Amino acid sequence: MTREGWIRLVVVAAAVAALEIACRTGWIPTTVVIPPSAMATSLYDILVSGTHWGDILVSLRSVAAAGVLAIGLGFLVGAVIHALPPVRSAAEPLLASYYAVPTFMFYPVFIILFGVGSAAIVAIAVLLAIVAMISATLIGLDRIPRVLGKTALIMRMGPVERAFRISLPAAMPYLFTGVKLAVAYAFIGVIASEFILSGAGMGYAIAYAYNNFNNREMYGLMLLIVVLVTIVNTALDAVDRRLQARLRR
Amino acid sequence: MTVAALAEVADVSAVEDRHVRLAGVTRVFGRPGTPKSVHALGPIDLDLRRGEFFSVVGPSGCGKSTLLDVLAGLSKPTEGTAEFEGRPIDGVPAGVGVVFQEDASFPWLTVADNVAFGLRRAGVDAAEIARRVDYAVGFMGLKAFAGAYPAQLSGGMRQRVCIARTLVMQPRLILLDEPFGALDQQTRLLMGDELLRLWRETSATVLLITHALDEAAMLSDRVGVMSARPGVFIDVVETGWEVERDSRIVSHHRFGDITGRLWEKLRTESLKHLRDG
Numbered sequence: 001m002t003r004e005g006w007i008r009l010v011v012v013a014a015a016v017a018a019l020e021i022a023c024r025t026g027w028i029p030t031t032v033v034i035p036p037s038a039m040a041t042s043l044y045d046i047l048v049s050g051t052h053w054g055d056i057l058v059s060l061r062s063v064a065a066a067g068v069l070a071i072g073l074g075f076l077v078g079a080v081i082h083a084l085p086p087v088r089s090a091a092e093p094l095l096a097s098y099y100a101v102p103t104f105m106f107y108p109v110f111i112i113l114f115g116v117g118s119a120a121i122v123a124i125a126v127l128l129a130i131v132a133m134i135s136a137t138l139i140g141l142d143r144i145p146r147v148l149g150k151t152a153l154i155m156r157m158g159p160v161e162r163a164f165r166i167s168l169p170a171a172m173p174y175l176f177t178g179v180k181l182a183v184a185y186a187f188i189g190v191i192a193s194e195f196i197l198s199g200a201g202m203g204y205a206i207a208y209a210y211n212n213f214n215n216r217e218m219y220g221l222m223l224l225i226v227v228l229v230t231i232v233n234t235a236l237d238a239v240d241r242r243l244q245a246r247l248r249r
Numbered sequence: 250m251t252v253a254a255l256a257e258v259a260d261v262s263a264v265e266d267r268h269v270r271l272a273g274v275t276r277v278f279g280r281p282g283t284p285k286s287v288h289a290l291g292p293i294d295l296d297l298r299r300g301e302f303f304s305v306v307g308p309s310g311c312g313k314s315t316l317l318d319v320l321a322g323l324s325k326p327t328e329g330t331a332e333f334e335g336r337p338i339d340g341v342p343a344g345v346g347v348v349f350q351e352d353a354s355f356p357w358l359t360v361a362d363n364v365a366f367g368l369r370r371a372g373v374d375a376a377e378i379a380r381r382v383d384y385a386v387g388f389m390g391l392k393a394f395a396g397a398y399p400a401q402l403s404g405g406m407r408q409r410v411c412i413a414r415t416l417v418m419q420p421r422l423i424l425l426d427e428p429f430g431a432l433d434q435q436t437r438l439l440m441g442d443e444l445l446r447l448w449r450e451t452s453a454t455v456l457l458i459t460h461a462l463d464e465a466a467m468l469s470d471r472v473g474v475m476s477a478r479p480g481v482f483i484d485v486v487e488t489g490w491e492v493e494r495d496s497r498i499v500s501h502h503r504f505g506d507i508t509g510r511l512w513e514k515l516r517t518e519s520l521k522h523l524r525d526g
Contacts, residue, residue: 136501145353148353148355150353151346153341154323154347155503156340156341157369165370169355170355245400246356246399247400
């Protein structure tokens with residue numbers, strides 16, 4: 001492990017230990033936060049008992065659907081905008097200010113359109129995630145060195161072959177940053193929407209536990225989400241770092 | 250055989266020896282005659298002999314790269330004709346390889362995969378690809394880096410990857426657009442040696458665009474000196490070097506004469522470029 005990795009581990013371990021001590025000594029009432037060790041045992045119980053496997057699968061399915069849609073549509077929209085400079089000039093200020101708009105305020109619209117359930121949740125998550133992918137696509141396509149385009153011409157490639165053999169791999173490190181962000185936003189969109197729009201899923205289960213004063217289960221589920229997101233993000237980050245390393249010249 | 254018949258044979262051999270021909274080539278960007286149009290090049294008349302090493306020097310912005318684009322089929326002449334192996338250049342001709350000044354290696358592929366890229370596209374069988382890649386990588390001194398990615402290499406090594414990628418395709422005409430422009434003087438001299446080796450090995454015709462007079466004088470059989478924009482050839486200098494030569498030629502007593510003559514022609518044009526911008 002790198003030096004930075006060790007420092008990160010020590011900081012996290014110290015924070016967890018401090019929270020454990022604060023909870024165990026009564027500085028923080030257990031009605032507010034339970035000790036991290038209790039969160040861990042709660043998580044273990046949740047996984048072993050299988051009571052929330054259905055919720056976990058519902059959430060992961062929604063995240064996967066929203067992620068795939070946001071990445072696919074975001075890339076397509078980004079590529080089209082990139083190919084049409086006047087459209088880009090018009091769209092870019094809107095894209096830049098997009099995240100100033102609280103997407104969740106549109107949830108009544110999505111309930112009307114899709115009803116209460118997964119479709120509305122996925123729609124909100126896609127809405128939240130898609131612009132990150134559009135922006136990454138624009139940046140990625142902008143950053144393809146002109147000389148690679150000339151090389152493709154010299155190699156007598158057609159537009160389709162050029163797109164797949166040159167443009168896509170050349171833009172991939174930037175596109176993957178968009179993928180990483182889109183997945184993160186998909187998680188946020190799905191879990192947050194489940195609090196208000198769903199009868200199943202991890203977000204719903206947390207809200208249900210909260211409403212029933214079941215702190216132990218609530219924190220166990222929260223820890224589960226943190227662990228899941230960390231695993232997914234670490235895996236994506238490893239790929240991202242490999243791709244970025246190829247850009248360093 | 251009559252004298253007339255002998256003369257005809259001589260003509261035919263001259264045509265066969267002519268690998269590239271530019272006749273009255275001009276390149277104007279924008280609609281010719283309009284205020285916003287830019288007359289970048291020409292008229293240019295140039296014949297390249299098969300297997301010769303020809304360099305082009307000229308002030309910045311004189312149209313050197315435009316000339317290369319016309320030869321590579323990346324840009325159409327506004328007037329005049331460009332031919333390669335007797336056929337008009339319309340699009341990128343088969344048998345032409347180009348090495349650009351900028352790093353054109355593919356960062357997502359290893360050195361070996363970069364070099365094999367064109368061969369795989371061409372459907373060459375795996376054993377032949379392996380043989381040619383191995384040779385080209387070894388020839389360019391990259392054997393120890395065959396599995397490395399371009400990001401792990403120096404600028405000079407990445408340029409060698411691009412040259413190797415061109416070399417494996419066995420082009421008959423190699424166009425080089427200031428390929429060593431970003432390298433330091435010592436590396437440039439050594440890369441020049443490798444280029445000369447490559448030229449001798451492949452017997453390809455080479456056209457090198459460069460701003461470095463010493464590079465042109467050292468590498469070339471002939472050096473064309475271009476005027477400030479619109480670029481036309483104001484002189485073509487025969488160097489008279491032996492085919493077997495390398496960078497040690499810079500200490501030859503005639504080397505100074507050649508670079509001196511090139512600079513004499515170029516100085517006025519460069520001043521013109523500086524003055525007119």
